[in-house]
Amino acid sequence: MKSENIKKLFGRIDRIKNRLGIKCGVGTSWVCSFENGEIHKYTLKGVKFPEEIEDDIASAFIWLWSIKDNIKKMCKDDQWVEAQVNSNPYLCICADLANALKHGGLDRKSRSGKNPMLGKLKYKIPQAAIKELSFGASTVGIDINNAHLVEWGMPILDDSSNSVGDAFEYLDHCLNAWDLIIESLHKESIL
Numbered sequence: 693m694k695s696e697n698i699k700k701l702f703g704r705i706d707r708i709k710n711r712l713g714i715k716c717g718v719g720t721s722w723v724c725s726f727e728n729g730e731i732h733k734y735t736l737k738g739v740k741f742p743e744e745i746e747d748d749i750a751s752a753f754i755w756l757w758s759i760k761d762n763i764k765k766m767c768k769d770d771q772w773v774e775a776q777v778n779s780n781p782y783l784c785i786c787a788d789l790a791n792a793l794k795h796g797g798l799d800r801k802s803r804s805g806k807n808p809m810l811g812k813l814k815y816k817i818p819q820a821a822i823k824e825l826s827f828g829a830s831t832v833g834i835d836i837n838n839a840h841l842v843e844w845g846m847p848i849l850d851d852s853s854n855s856v857g858d859a860f861e862y863l864d865h866c867l868n869a870w871d872l873i874i875e876s877l878h879k880e881s882i883l
Contacts, residue, residue, distance in 0.1 A: 695762065695765075695766045697762045697765075698759060698762045698763065698766070698874070701755055701758060701759050701762060702759075702867075702870075704755055705752055705755050705756060705863075705867065708748050708751055708752045708755070709752065709863065711744075711748050712745065712748050712749070712752075712844075712860070714740065715739055715740055715839040715840055715842050715844075716738065716739065716740065716839040716840075717738070717739050717740030717741050717744070717839070718737070718741060719735065719736050719737035719738055719739055719741070719836075720735075720736050720739070720741055720742055721733060721734060721735040721736065722734055730830065731830060732830045732831065732832065733830065733831050733832075734831075734832045734833075734834075735831070735832070735833045735834070736815070736834050736836070737833070737834070737835045737836060738823070738835055738836030738837060738839055739815065739836050739839050739842055740839075742813045745813055745844060745846075746810070746813060746846075749810065749846060749859050749860075749863070750793050750810070752863050753786055753789045753790045753793060753859075753862075753863070753866075754790045754793055754794060756786050756790065756863065756866045756867065756870070757786050757787055757789075757790030757791070758790075759870050760773060760777060760783075760787075763870075763873065763874065763877070766877075767877060773873070776873045776876070777803075777873075778803065780869045781804065782862055782865040782866050782869050783866055783869050783870075784803045784804035784805075785804045785806065785808050785848060785856060785857075785862060786862065786866045787803045787804070788802050788803050788804050788806065788807065788808050789808055789809070789810065789848070792807075792808075792809065793810075806850040806851065806856055807850065807851035808848050808849065808850055808851075808856055809848070809849050809851075810846055810847075810848060810849075810859060811846060811847035811848065811849045811855070812846070812847075813844060813845075813846050814844065814845040814846065814847075815842055815843070815844060816842065816843040816844075816845065817834065817836065817841075817842050818841050818842075818843075820838060820841055821836050821837070821838040821839065821841035821842050822834060822835070822836060822837070823835045823836060823837035823838075844860065845858050845859075845860065846858065846859040846860065847859070848862060
């Protein structure tokens with residue numbers, strides 16, 4: 693059985709994931725400057741503000757990583773826990789992301805060896821999600837009426853800006869990895 697603190701952490705992470713599943717919102721806008729000096733404004737209405745999504749992803753990685761300390765408190769063998777983490781590439785990336793997010797960069801050697809960072813949030817908007825698409829001389833507007841059809845992606849990048857994977861997928865892999873570690877703790881009677 694998971695300790696009470698670990699149960700609370702899993703519950704917190706589930707609530708964050710549920711928030712990430714809510715896609716409706718007020719939207720966002722941004723400006724793009726071209727080399728010729730033209731400035732275009734893009735408006736996306738009807739979806740969640742990107743900073744909310746980014747905040748939830750960052751929080752999820754930080755809370756996911758804090759599970760390790762809680763497992764170590766209920767385990768008889770700290771080194772066993774560290775070995776489990778170090779043998780899992782998803783948890784190594786999670787560790788680096790969480791520590792870099794908490795400390796404004798990694799203070800120690802990268803556990804994954806990749807010095808990962810979160811990239812920019814990307815929206816994939818199928819035509820069925822669009823209520824209205826409008827074009828002006830220097831404006832583009834997209835009004836979404838079926839936000840649940842919109843897909844998000846956030847690349848995790850290594851120190852050479854190469855994609856390591858998608859943050860949303862990594863969150864799921866990390867949760868599964870912790871579940872397996874906790875299950876192993878019970879099977880091997882390391883508690």
